[in-house]
Amino acid sequence: xxxxxxxxxxxxxxxxxxxxxxxxxxxxxxxxxxxxxxxxxxxxxxxxxxxxxxxxxxxxxxxxxxxxxxxxxxxxxxxxxxxxxxxx
Amino acid sequence: xxxxxxxxxxxxxxxxxxxxxxxxxxxxxxxxxxxxxxxxxxxxxxxxxxxxxxxxxxxxxxxxxxxxxxxxxxxxxxxxxxxxxxxxxxxxxxxxxxxxxxxxxxxxxxxxxxxxxxxxxxxxxxxxxxxxxxxxxxxxxxxxxxxxxxxxxxxxxxxxxxxxxxxxxxxxxxxxxxxxxxxxxxxxxxxxxxxxxxxxxxxxxxxxxxxxxxxxxxxxxxxxxxxxxxxxxxxxxxxxxxxxxxxxxxxxxxxxxxxxxxxxxxxxxxxxxxxxxxxxxxxxxxxxxxxxxxxxxxxxxxxxxxxxxxxxxxxxxxxxxxxxxxxxxxxxxxxxxxxxxxxxxxxxxxxxxxxxxxxxxxxxxxxxxxxxxxxxx
Numbered sequence: 001x002x003x004x005x006x007x008x009x010x011x012x013x014x015x016x017x018x019x020x021x022x023x024x025x026x027x028x029x030x031x032x033x034x035x036x037x038x039x040x041x042x043x044x045x046x047x048x049x050x051x052x053x054x055x056x057x058x059x060x061x062x063x064x065x066x067x068x069x070x071x072x073x074x075x076x077x078x079x080x081x082x083x084x085x086x087x088x
Numbered sequence: 089x090x091x092x093x094x095x096x097x098x099x100x101x102x103x104x105x106x107x108x109x110x111x112x113x114x115x116x117x118x119x120x121x122x123x124x125x126x127x128x129x130x131x132x133x134x135x136x137x138x139x140x141x142x143x144x145x146x147x148x149x150x151x152x153x154x155x156x157x158x159x160x161x162x163x164x165x166x167x168x169x170x171x172x173x174x175x176x177x178x179x180x181x182x183x184x185x186x187x188x189x190x191x192x193x194x195x196x197x198x199x200x201x202x203x204x205x206x207x208x209x210x211x212x213x214x215x216x217x218x219x220x221x222x223x224x225x226x227x228x229x230x231x232x233x234x235x236x237x238x239x240x241x242x243x244x245x246x247x248x249x250x251x252x253x254x255x256x257x258x259x260x261x262x263x264x265x266x267x268x269x270x271x272x273x274x275x276x277x278x279x280x281x282x283x284x285x286x287x288x289x290x291x292x293x294x295x296x297x298x299x300x301x302x303x304x305x306x307x308x309x310x311x312x313x314x315x316x317x318x319x320x321x322x323x324x325x326x327x328x329x330x331x332x333x334x335x336x337x338x339x340x341x342x343x344x345x346x347x348x349x350x351x352x353x354x355x356x357x358x359x360x361x362x363x364x365x366x367x368x369x370x371x372x373x374x375x376x377x378x379x380x381x382x383x384x385x386x387x388x389x390x391x392x393x394x395x396x397x398x399x400x401x402x403x404x405x406x407x408x409x410x411x412x413x414x415x416x417x418x419x420x421x422x423x424x425x426x427x428x429x430x431x432x433x434x435x436x437x438x439x440x441x442x443x444x445x446x447x448x449x450x451x452x453x454x455x456x457x458x459x460x461x462x463x464x465x
Contacts, residue, residue, distance in 0.1 A: 026249075029258075031125040035132075035238040038340075043318045043384055072359060076318050076382035082368035083379070 008056070009049035011042020019053065023060050030057070030065050043076055091282040092254075093117045094434060095274055097261055097297060098290035100131035101237070101420050102412045104244040105427025106287055106434075111251045113435040118253045121276060123260035127241040129291040131420055133389025135314055135346055136338060137327045138421040139176045139232040140201040143192045146398055146443045146458055147418075148199045150425050153441065157424035158235060166250070167243040169235050170339045174325030176232035177214060179374070180205075180224045181331070189227045196229070203229035214326060217377050234327060234336055237420060264301055269407050271301065285434050287410045292355075292390040294413040303405045306395055306452050307414045308353040313363040313388040314346035317381050333370040343381060345371065357388045391417040396457040401426060401447045402433045410434055411449065 006016035014037045027036045030053060039053060040046030046053075050068055058064045093115050096103045099122025107118050122128070138158055140151040155173075162171040180186045189205060196203045206228045208220050214228070248255065256276070263275040264286075273282045288297050292309045319341035327336040335345025347367045349360065364386065372379045394400055394414030399422060401412050412430050415422055429444050439445055446458060 029125065031128065035125075035127065035242055043382075045385060072386050073383060076384045078380050078382050079317070079368040079371055080379035082364045082383075083372050084369065 008052050009037075009039040009042065009046075011044055011049075012038045012040075014039045014049070016056065019056055020060065023057070028057075028061065030054070030068060045071070089273065089280055089282050090119075090254075091117070092119045092284070094119075094285045094287060095281055095283040096120045096287045096289060097274070098122065098129070098288065098294070099126040099241075099255065099257060100129050100289065100291055101240065101244075101423035102131075102289035102291075102426055102430070103287070104241060104248065105423045106289065106412070106430045107248050107253050107427075108244055109428045109431030110434065111248065111253065113431055115431075115435060116252070118248075119281060120248070120253065120255045121259055121261060121274070122255070122257045123290075123293075125257050126245055126255070127238060129293075130389045130392070131237050131241060131291075131423070133314065133387060134237055134420040135334060136234040136237060136344060136420070137176070137232075137334065137336065138171070138234055139229065139327070141176055141178060141192065141196060141203050141227060141229050141232060143195065144398070144458055145195070145199060146446055148196055148201055149441065149443045150399075150422060152199060152201055153428075154422055154425035155231060155233075157428065158233075161240075161243075161424065162235075165240075165243040166246045167239065169240040169243050171233060171235040172325065172339065173231050173233040174327065174336070175214070175228060175230040177211065177326045177328050178227040179211075179218075179328065179330040180226055181222055182224055186224050193227055201229060202231055203227060215324065215328060217323075217375060218328070219374050219376055232327065234338070235420075236338060236340075240423075261297060266301065266406070269405075271406060271409055283408075285408045285410065287412065287430060287434060289412040289430075291413070291419070292392055294392070294411060298404070298411065301404075301406060301409060305400060305411065305413060305449065307392050307400070309355055309390045310393055311351055311354050311357055311388050312346060312391050312417065313349065313359060313367075313386065314344065315364070315367060315383050315386045317343040317378075318384045320381065328374070330370065330374050333367070333374070335371060335375075342384070343378060357390075359386055359388055391415075392419070393417070395452065396459075398458045399426060399447050400449050401429060401444060402439065402449070404449055 003016040027033045040050045142148045158171045259276045265273045295305045324337040332348035393416045397416040400414040
């Protein structure tokens with residue numbers, strides 16, 4: 001399949017081709033690719049695309065990147081949920 | 089051994105902005121050493137805000153000059169930094185607060201900042217959805233705003249690399265080689281570099297690096313937490329401040345904001361549920377429409393706080409070592425002007441703004457701390 005048409009990050013519309021291009025421009029680790037392409041910064045927070053990105057980076061560099069930052073919440077939660085909850 | 093005119097420790101806004109102005113000043117051999125990735129410290133974790141509504145001459149003048157550079161950078165840097173002058177809307181909840189902030193506004197106006205006190209009707213015009221219950225008025229500055237930290241760093245990094253600046257990321261400082269009053273070289277976990285001048289702009293790690301060099305900086309690290317929501321259609325352009333709560337919307341449509349949970353000094357970045365409760369309650373009480381909007385990411389970073397809550401800039405007891413730290417939560421917004429000041433100091437041995445002379449490390453020894461001028465009388 002044409003790499004141009006393969007969407008890796010569905011939240012931010014990042015394609016396979018864009019990742020390869022960014023890698024060749026010097027963005028070689030997950031954090032700098034996140035900053036440059038905004039990959040993994042959408043509502044799913046990388047649950048779909050970061051494992052795919054790890055694999056692509058492995059293909060490109062031979063190293064499997066491990067330094068992934070995981071932040072709460074696990075899934076988006078409305079602000080209203082946290083309001084007026086009595087402290088224990 | 090590679091040799092540099094200036095080695096900068098710290099790949100955040102201060103390090104990159106200083107390197108930018110060193111390039112502009114004609115300094116040829118510059119290296120930046122960053123222990124993780126560019127922006128991994130406080131810059132990449134910050135709340136994006138850029139304001140001039142301060143209460144001392146030093147802060148107001150520095151921020152006035154910084155905003156000029158932010159505006160210039162939006163035009164001339166290789167990539168957009170999304171600097172937006174959406175204003176800062178500082179809500180006031182009592183007549184006493186209103187009187188107090190009128191004094192601050194008078195001081196801001198004196199130094200050329202276009203802030204003013206506005207009524208509830210005007211607040212309604214600027215942010216129609218705000219809950220005005222219990223609100224007396226607001227302090228409003230239309231030329232305040234925000235920029236997108238990651239895009240700023242990315243753009244500066246691109247400029248620096250195209251001008252021959254060496255950026256070493258994932259490389260941490262291990263040791264220094266020094267004589268009695270100078271640093272000769274810096275040793276990292278990968279290499280050793282000879283240097284003429286050294287700038288330490290390493291955020292929360294600046295103090296420990298200074299200690300390694302044999303002097304102390306009176307700063308403390310405080311954890312501050314922050315959240316970002318899912319993307320929404322753009323509807324909010326100012327930064328809204330309500331006591332300790334602040335929030336705005338980024339150009340990517342996300343609500344970003346935080347509040348102060350009055351924590352003790354710490355080196356721990358653990359997140360707390362207490363923060364989420366306090367932030368959400370404050371946010372929803374002033375802007376109820378956001379109740380159903382979903383929080384997407386929660387993180388924390390350090391405020392490096394100095395005794396008078398003002399930056400510590402420039403010379404140190406070592407002749408060729410310079411520092412920039414202690415921004416007390418305002419490092420990102422101050423970044424451009426501090427970069428320009430530090431680069432000028434390193435290149436020419438002096439600051440170009442009188443106010444910066446009040447911000448050196450020796451002020452603590454001399455007992456010349458910055459006073460809150462606006463509260464006098």
